[in-house]
Amino acid sequence: MDGMTKTNRRKADNDNKLPVVAIVGNPNVGKSVVFTRLTGHYAAASNYPGTTVEVMRGNAEIDGRRCSVVDTPGMYSLLPVTEEEEVARAILLQERPDVVVHVVDARNLDRMLVMTLELAEMGIPLVLAVNMLDEAESAGISLELATLAERLGVPVAGVVAVTGRGMDELKRLVVSTLDSPPPAPMTIGYAPHIEKEITAIESCLAKSGESLDRRARALLILQGDDGVAGDVEVSLGCADGADAVRHSGLEERLEIATARHDRVAALLDGCVSHPEVRITLRERLSRVMTNPLTGLPILAVVLYYGLYKFVGGFGAGTVVDFLESTVFEKFVNPFLVDTVGGMIPWDILTSLFVGEYGVLTLGLRYAVAIILPIVAFFFLIFAVIEDSGYLPRLALLLDRTFKKIGLSGRGVIPMVLGFGCDTMATMVTRTLPTRRERLLSTMLLALAIPCSAQLGVILALLEDHTLGMFVWAGVVTGVFLLVGWISAKILPGEGPSFYMEVPPLRLPRLGNVLTKTYVRVRWYFLEIVPMFLIASILIWAGEITGIFGTVVSVLEGPVQWIGLPVESADVFLMGFFRRDYGAAGLYDLNKAGLLSPTQLVVACVALTLFLPCVAQLLINFKERGWKTGLAVSGLVLVMSFGVAYTLNAAFTVMEVSL
Amino acid sequence: MSKTTMETLKTAGGLSTAGPRLADAGAGERLQITKLVDVADVETLQKMILMGALPGKRVEIIQRFPAFLIGLGNSQFAIDRELAEKIVVQPLTA
Numbered sequence: 044m045d046g047m048t049k050t051n052r053r054k055a056d057n058d059n060k061l062p063v064v065a066i067v068g069n070p071n072v073g074k075s076v077v078f079t080r081l082t083g084h085y086a087a088a089s090n091y092p093g094t095t096v097e098v099m100r101g102n103a104e105i106d107g108r109r110c111s112v113v114d115t116p117g118m119y120s121l122l123p124v125t126e127e128e129e130v131a132r133a134i135l136l137q138e139r140p141d142v143v144v145h146v147v148d149a150r151n152l153d154r155m156l157v158m159t160l161e162l163a164e165m166g167i168p169l170v171l172a173v174n175m176l177d178e179a180e181s182a183g184i185s186l187e188l189a190t191l192a193e194r195l196g197v198p199v200a201g202v203v204a205v206t207g208r209g210m211d212e213l214k215r216l217v218v219s220t221l222d223s224p225p226p227a228p229m230t231i232g233y234a235p236h237i238e239k240e241i242t243a244i245e246s247c248l249a250k251s252g253e254s255l256d257r258r259a260r261a262l263l264i265l266q267g268d269d270g271v272a273g274d275v276e277v278s279l280g281c282a283d284g285a286d287a288v289r290h291s292g293l294e295e296r297l298e299i300a301t302a303r304h305d306r307v308a309a310l311l312d313g314c315v316s317h318p319e320v321r322i323t324l325r326e327r328l329s330r331v332m333t334n335p336l337t338g339l340p341i342l343a344v345v346l347y348y349g350l351y352k353f354v355g356g357f358g359a360g361t362v363v364d365f366l367e368s369t370v371f372e373k374f375v376n377p378f379l380v381d382t383v384g385g386m387i388p389w390d391i392l393t394s395l396f397v398g399e400y401g402v403l404t405l406g407l408r409y410a411v412a413i414i415l416p417i418v419a420f421f422f423l424i425f426a427v428i429e430d431s432g433y434l435p436r437l438a439l440l441l442d443r444t445f446k447k448i449g450l451s452g453r454g455v456i457p458m459v460l461g462f463g464c465d466t467m468a469t470m471v472t473r474t475l476p477t478r479r480e481r482l483l484s485t486m487l488l489a490l491a492i493p494c495s496a497q498l499g500v501i502l503a504l505l506e507d508h509t510l511g512m513f514v515w516a517g518v519v520t521g522v523f524l525l526v527g528w529i530s531a532k533i534l535p536g537e538g539p540s541f542y543m544e545v546p547p548l549r550l551p552r553l554g555n556v557l558t559k560t561y562v563r564v565r566w567y568f569l570e571i572v573p574m575f576l577i578a579s580i581l582i583w584a585g586e587i588t589g590i591f592g593t594v595v596s597v598l599e600g601p602v603q604w605i606g607l608p609v610e611s612a613d614v615f616l617m618g619f620f621r622r623d624y625g626a627a628g629l630y631d632l633n634k635a636g637l638l639s640p641t642q643l644v645v646a647c648v649a650l651t652l653f654l655p656c657v658a659q660l661l662i663n664f665k666e667r668g669w670k671t672g673l674a675v676s677g678l679v680l681v682m683s684f685g686v687a688y689t690l691n692a693a694f695t696v697m698e699v700s701l
Numbered sequence: 702m703s704k705t706t707m708e709t710l711k712t713a714g715g716l717s718t719a720g721p722r723l724a725d726a727g728a729g730e731r732l733q734i735t736k737l738v739d740v741a742d743v744e745t746l747q748k749m750i751l752m753g754a755l756p757g758k759r760v761e762i763i764q765r766f767p768a769f770l771i772g773l774g775n776s777q778f779a780i781d782r783e784l785a786e787k788i789v790v791q792p793l794t795a
Contacts, residue, residue: 069751121753124744153774154753184775267743293746300750303759318777333779335767439779440770452768452779476744511779541781542748559708 061102061111062221065140065570067131067162068115069155069611071173071546072148076114076204078114081105081214082146084129106214108221113140121161122268122296125476127543142220144213146172149179149186149201150547152315156195156307157300166228166257171199171215178549191314228256230287233302237295240265245465266299292421328473329548332436342437349424350462351502358420359499360506362539366412379403390521395583404564406579409570413627416595417499419564421463424698426559430551434459435543442541449483449534450475451541457484464567467493468660469666479536485667486530489659491677493651500630500645511644513688514690521687568628580658582617591616601684606691607646618653625650639699641691649687654679723760723771724785731761732790739787752778754788 064081068074099114111667115134116127123129135143145162147155151174162169172186192199198216203210232238244261249521288655331337380397387393397404418542436457442452453475461468465488472484493501505512531538585591611632618625629646632638638646654660654676664672721731726732736756740746749755761772769785771778 120747122747154751154776157750262743263766293740293743296743296746297740297750298753301755304753304755305757330764333764333770359739440769442779442781446781451781459710507703510777535721540745540748540783541779542750542752543779545777545779 058614062439062687063138063351064105064110064112064142064144065134065138066112066144067118067135067158068146069158070118071544072146072155074117074146074202075099076201077144077172077202077210078112079173080204080210081217082112093182096127097531098130098134103424106211106218110217110221111539118158119157121165122263122266134163136163141168142170142217143167144170144172144217146174146204149173150182150184151497152191152311153307154185155302156310159197159228160231160303160306161194161228162229162689163226164262166226166256168223168225169197170213170220171195171197172205172213173201173203175188175200175598176201177203177206178547182547186457187318193194194310194314195221196226205464205552226643228259230258231302233299237265237298237302240295247601248460249330262299263279264297284382318678325548327476329436329545332433332548333439333495334544335440338436338440342440345428345433350421350498354417354420354425354495355499355502359417359503362416363413363499363503366416367408371412376404378409391587395580402576402579406576409627413500413630414496415564415568417495418564418567419560420482420529421495421499422560422563422567423556425460425463426563427558428459429550429559430549430555432546432548435545438543439545446538446541447531448487449525449531451539453539454480454484455542457488458492459656460516461488462498463492463495463563463649465489465492465494466570466656466662467563467567469659469662472666475539477536477539479534480539482507482667482671483530484674485663485671489654489663489675490526490652490682491519493519496627497625497651498633500627501651504630504643505634505647508640508643511640515645515647515651518686518690519651522652522682526682531680537638543667561687567658578617603647605645605684605687606695607642607649608632611646615652615653618650618656639700641694645687645691645694648690649683652679652683652686654683718737719721719792720789722786723762723788723790724782726756726762726790728762728765731759731793733793734758734760734788735791737787745784745787748784749787752776752780753778758789759793760790 055391066074066081077097082101084330092393092531096100096116098116101107102111104110105112113134115131118131120128121132121135123132135138142271143162145159146161150497151535158465159171171192176186178588180185186201188199188201198220200209200213200216202213203209233241241258241261244264245257248257248260278612312421326469332341341457358483376397378678383396383403386392387396394401395403433442437459438455440451441453441455457471460471470484472481472488474482475481501515502512505515517521582591594616595612598615599609602612603609611629614625614628630648632646633643660676663675710713711748720735723732734754734756737746737749737754738747742768753776754760754771763770763772764770769780769782771780771785
């Protein structure tokens with residue numbers, strides 16, 4: 044066996060470049076935090092060529108050595124299933140980093156070390172970072188990391204990336220690994236029939252020009268790997284190898300995985316000691332959350348206090364009122380009107396900045412006084428919910444329901460995030476495993492999930508109309524389920540299967556929550572403010588040229604058709620520029636006393652379902668292609684006016700007024 | 702190459718002869734996985750592998766409805782009935 048073959052490393056022409064340190068690991072083990080700790084800054088994320096997967100890269104001084112650090116997308120195995128895993132593997136096998144830091148969760152070494160073995164079998168220079176040591180300790184798990192390092196033949200650092208504990212040791216190990224000769228690939232002995240197949244394939248592999256050791260490649264091929272198959276097809280001249288490959292696939296993959304799991308169990312024997320299994324308070328709470336009898340009431344409480352009271356009541360109510368009527372109407376706007384009016388003598392230009400639809404008086408006011416607080420409060424509560432580990436439990440609870448609309452429990456996360464920002468949520472649908480699920484969720488987000496800005500304004504509008512709020516919520520939920528159910532029936536393809544790790548519940552760390560909220564709000568604000576300003580300019584230009592008036596008069600038809608006053612045509616046009624912008628317009632309209640409660644409910648329904656804002660429209664096109672984007676928009680347009688019409692007609696026929 | 706990965710999985714235990722499935726077990730039961738059956742695609746197999754739902758491993762059923770919540774090693778996973786049907790189990794041997 045040539046398991047000792049030296050792995051080809053960087054070629055001489057690369058030697059003057061910075062050494063590359065890659066960070067790999069499962070999703071959610073803290074890779075990004077380790078990256079930040081190593082580089083000391085948030086580095087630029089760029090799309091990996093040919094994909095939509097983002098990869099973070101940054102240069103840093105590690106223990107006095109200048110390095111280029113790359114944070115790879117989450118991967119579970121070197122045999123990729125998702126696009127993220129393919130990118131991570133391409134970085135490992137094609138870019139050949141000089142050191143790979145494998146980040147694992149200290150509580151789950153039995154599962155996570157399997158990939159360490161896989162990497163070691165490839166002859167990749169490794170450092171193992173056992174992260175979240177504090178959580179393992181508080182769970183009563185004790186780890187003998189020195190023994191583990193000795194048995195693995197890989198340097199091991201125990202770290203708590205969020206606090207920085209152990210990071211100096213990790214840096215030291217990275218540098219010492221940089222200075223060491225590349226390791227020989229680890230050899231794991233498999234069952235005799237597997238070994239026979241490996242040898243057969245090995246004997247058929249081309250000997251030159253490959254960065255990977257032959258045994259490592261043979262292992263990948265045996266497990267049905269398509270990525271390295273290309274060069275094998277050519278080189279597989281001999282019968283033995285071809286025979287082995289014909290039998291290759293799932294069976295071998297399972298056997299090899301089982302052997303690696305067994306090896307890990309043996310490695311950990313005596314290195315890890317678990318406390319007596321006992322049902323802790325935390326575990327009890329978790330079970331209360333996942334049991335539908337108690338879990339659904341808890342969901343109701345989370346929605347009521349988290350969304351309705353905190354985001355809707357406090358954020359969209361108290362804070363917005365204060366910013367709107369006190370800060371802007373009393374101080375900012377009069378000041379701006381005076382200043383700009385004094386500086387610019389031409390009325391037309393003045394109206395661009397401080398007119399009815401002015402960039403400053405309208406655009407800035409909506410962005411800062413109405414939308415920003417609502418979105419910030421939503422992202423704050425979302426970060427708390429996310430960090431507590433509640434979302435996977437919610438996914439478990441709702442999996443059956445989501446199966447009915449063609450999604451799985453996994454689809455719950457983009458949907459919940461959609462209540463914050465549909466545009467961001469549409470980007471997150473990337474994490475769904477099938478194209479079908481991505482399409483369904485994109486459509487449902489565009490149609491029936493109101494974003495926090497909309498939701499906040501709508502909840503504030505309907506605050507005094509409890510019945511109206513129920514009608515609005517009922518209609519929108521009904522549309523969500525019905526459209527999802529019908530689409531799932533119509534769309535070809537198989538329904539998704541569901542599995543998800545359910546991590547222990549944890550108390551969110553204030554610092555983490557604030558950082559997450561800050562990063563998201565900043566993203567939102569950088570994306571939204573230009574959009575608001577551009578929308579204001581377009582509306583201003585539209586007004587001057589009369590185009591705005593024409594479009595509004597075109598919209599007046601359908602608006603009256605669904606029983607709303609003519610003035611609300613403005614709101615729908617603005618709603619296209621930003622859905623929340625429209626919602627805010629509705630707020631103004633209601634304050635002017637132009638809407639009866641019934642009209643208010645119809646308007647809220649129509650606007651919730653109405654075309655996504657410009658940003659979401661663009662993301663739909665970008666993520667799903669223009670055909671799908673267009674189809675989704677068409678459906679949404681028809682549905683919003685159709686449902687509003689039906690609702691209004693139902694009110695009229697039944698002579699109901701709310 | 703890729704076609705070969707699509708063949709139905711037969712484990713070392715032979716063809717998918719029936720045995721009690723995880724989906725049939727009750728909440729609170731602790732069991733041993735004996736094999737996987739009807740795993741016809743690589744995605745499903747990878748899910749099993751990364752959960753550590755492999756022959757020889759112990760599994761605890763924490764909850765059955767509305768989805769299965771199972772304990773494997775130190776971790777818990779939510780899985781649907783379809784996946785639970787593919788895991789063949791036996792009572793823990795002392």
